[in-house]
Amino acid sequence: xxxxxxxxxxxxxxxxxxxxxxxxxxxxxxxxxxxxxxxxxxxxxxxxxxxxxxxxxxxxxxxxxxxxxxxxxxxxxxxxxxxxxxxxxxxxxxxxxxxxxxxxxxxxxxxxxxxxxxxxxxxxxxxxxxxxxxxxxxxxxxxxxxxxxxxxxxxxxxxxxxxxxxxxxxxxxxxxxxxxxxxxxxxxxxxxxxxxxxxxxxxxxxxxxxxxxxxxxxxxxxxxxxxxxxxxxxxxxxxxxxxxxxxxxxxxxxxxxxxxxx
Amino acid sequence: xxxxxxxxxxxxxxxxxxxxxxxxxxxxxxxxxxxxxxxxxxxxxxxxxxxxxxxxxxxxxxxxxxxxxxxxxxxxxxxxxxxxxxxxxxxxxxxxxxxxxxxxxxxxxxxxxxxxxxxxxxxxxxxxxxxxxxxxxxxxxxxxxxxxxxxxxxxxxxxxxxxxxxxxxxxxxxxxxxxxxxxxxxxxxxxxxxxxxxxxxxxxxxxxxxxxxxxxxxxxxxxxxxxxxxxxxxxxxxxxxxxxxxxxxxxxxxxxxxxxxxxxxxxxxxxxxxxxxxxxxxxxxxxxxxxxxxxxxxxxxxxxxxxxxxxxxxxxxxxxxxxxxxxxxxxxxxxxxxx
Ligand SMILES: Nc1ncnc2c1ncn2[C@@H]1O[C@H](COP(=O)(O)OP(=O)(O)O)[C@@H](O)[C@H]1O
Ligand SMILES: [Mg+2]
Numbered sequence: 054x055x056x057x058x059x060x061x062x063x064x065x066x067x068x069x070x071x072x073x074x075x076x077x078x079x080x081x082x083x084x085x086x087x088x089x090x091x092x093x094x095x096x097x098x099x100x101x102x103x104x105x106x107x108x109x110x111x112x113x114x115x116x117x118x119x120x121x122x123x124x125x126x127x128x129x130x131x132x133x134x135x136x137x138x139x140x141x142x143x144x145x146x147x148x149x150x151x152x153x154x155x156x157x158x159x160x161x162x163x164x165x166x167x168x169x170x171x172x173x174x175x176x177x178x179x180x181x182x183x184x185x186x187x188x189x190x191x192x193x194x195x196x197x198x199x200x201x202x203x204x205x206x207x208x209x210x211x212x213x214x215x216x217x218x219x220x221x222x223x224x225x226x227x228x229x230x231x232x233x234x235x236x237x238x239x240x241x242x243x244x245x246x247x248x249x250x251x252x253x254x255x256x257x258x259x260x261x262x263x264x265x266x267x268x269x270x271x272x273x274x275x276x277x278x279x280x281x282x283x284x285x286x287x288x289x290x291x292x293x294x295x296x297x298x299x300x301x302x303x304x305x306x307x308x309x310x311x312x313x314x315x
Numbered sequence: 316x317x318x319x320x321x322x323x324x325x326x327x328x329x330x331x332x333x334x335x336x337x338x339x340x341x342x343x344x345x346x347x348x349x350x351x352x353x354x355x356x357x358x359x360x361x362x363x364x365x366x367x368x369x370x371x372x373x374x375x376x377x378x379x380x381x382x383x384x385x386x387x388x389x390x391x392x393x394x395x396x397x398x399x400x401x402x403x404x405x406x407x408x409x410x411x412x413x414x415x416x417x418x419x420x421x422x423x424x425x426x427x428x429x430x431x432x433x434x435x436x437x438x439x440x441x442x443x444x445x446x447x448x449x450x451x452x453x454x455x456x457x458x459x460x461x462x463x464x465x466x467x468x469x470x471x472x473x474x475x476x477x478x479x480x481x482x483x484x485x486x487x488x489x490x491x492x493x494x495x496x497x498x499x500x501x502x503x504x505x506x507x508x509x510x511x512x513x514x515x516x517x518x519x520x521x522x523x524x525x526x527x528x529x530x531x532x533x534x535x536x537x538x539x540x541x542x543x544x545x546x547x548x549x550x551x552x553x554x555x556x557x558x559x560x561x562x563x564x565x566x567x568x569x570x571x572x573x574x575x576x577x578x579x580x581x582x583x584x585x586x587x588x589x590x591x592x593x594x595x596x597x598x599x600x601x602x603x604x605x606x607x608x609x610x611x612x613x614x615x616x617x618x619x620x621x622x623x624x625x626x627x628x629x630x631x632x633x634x635x636x637x638x639x640x641x642x643x644x645x646x647x648x649x650x651x652x653x654x
Binding site: 118119143150152166167211 | 546548549551552553554555556557558559562566567570571573645647648
């Protein structure tokens, strides 16, 4: 596989989350989702956010992407307050949500087009990125012609082509079959190590967090509070049967309240 | 990229190639249905030629010739092999045969036995006579109808689309526009006819306005609901990627809403036909609507049927054209409404 050719020197963003509370207005009154979340992430770090489903992990990513403003508290990237979306901080969702009317190439070129990048340059960057994620030859295909794994690769390419400095991954492998998931996990790791961006991966899969992240932040059920932070110092590539990871896994499951499943 | 490579490496690709293509056989098979249809047309010609009319019709000879020609053409086609565009006729063999049977039944009931009386039930030969003797007036009427319809439809489509996008996108536009659509939209455009003919300087401009009105409402309603219904995640994605509002409207909202826009255009086209014909009957002294009125005034029922057939051909061609455009524009989508 090729390495990230267009920008070998991407530097990751640092992330600051300070005393963030968030609540949604619902017909039944405000629904608190984030409860005093404070978190610091180093440039280039790979952090996993782990917590029960519905606790507020996606909400935190949306705040970091600038799609919503917190009810209370501050969020920053490189110590600059986040006030809106920016192509340096990009989200990959659980569903690839490609635009069905655009070809794979058109989907990946979306950001460059929106930012007014010269079309010829954009086309070259797009095709390079497609090759990078293993979709070379599928430039003209329509999203409806792709398998789930390929669509998720295209969604990843749509983000990577913009040289993001903070990659926000919201359970991006959640709906894939286990073999495809393993392949994509390995590739994310490779991309991260080659490109140097910061990664914030939301997952509810402890094993996935242990395989990929340097640090795991564990949330409580809604409203999400940070209950633990675990550093994972094993070198990459990691093996699932690594005993150190096994014991960390038991440890984390216990703090998620699943001690009986050990 | 070959399509077989696609099919191999993508597990969902199979879903696309659902249409079953009949395997091409090495020797061109004879089209049996075509032969049956050809024989039916030959029989129809035989009836026309040999069974004398109650009162002789001048176009009976020509009708028989047309039937005979059709039969011969189908016969040749049946042995021509499964090639070329005409091969698309093959699935229609039962209709082709039934056409001959129905035409002959009609002829027997009218020209040959007069069981169905004149003047309300003219025989096919008298309609053929309308086409041979009055074609200039019919063609001119069709052209005038088309020239009246198309500008009104284009204006109505454009105005409806623009308003629909605005109402779908901006809260303020929706606040003011939506109640108007809800309240005024259900009025049939023909209800405005007396007012329009009074307010506008001429019947042409009044009719154009009414046709535009009839088109604009369904287009506006469908476009606005299409824009409002766009998956919110599409906007989130574009916004994080740095899209401006203009980009969101032009490159996200509108393409995503296009399937609904085409439904609106289809409904608007149907509504515009109704207004066109009524306007031509009431005020514009030209066009197929006027021709119908005129034929009725002279009790020329054959002309009436003849004009109805031309109208059906014209309108269904326009709808087919709209669907062709839609299938081109929405090639990414599987066709939902077939025409
Ligand atoms: N826009 C919204 N309006 C109201 N409630 C919301 C909204 N978005 C999310 N929620 C609610 O907030 C809670 C947390 O959602 P989310 O952040 O998606 O959880 P997670 O990603 O951890 O599964 C859920 O109970 C969800 O129903
Ligand atoms: Mg979520």
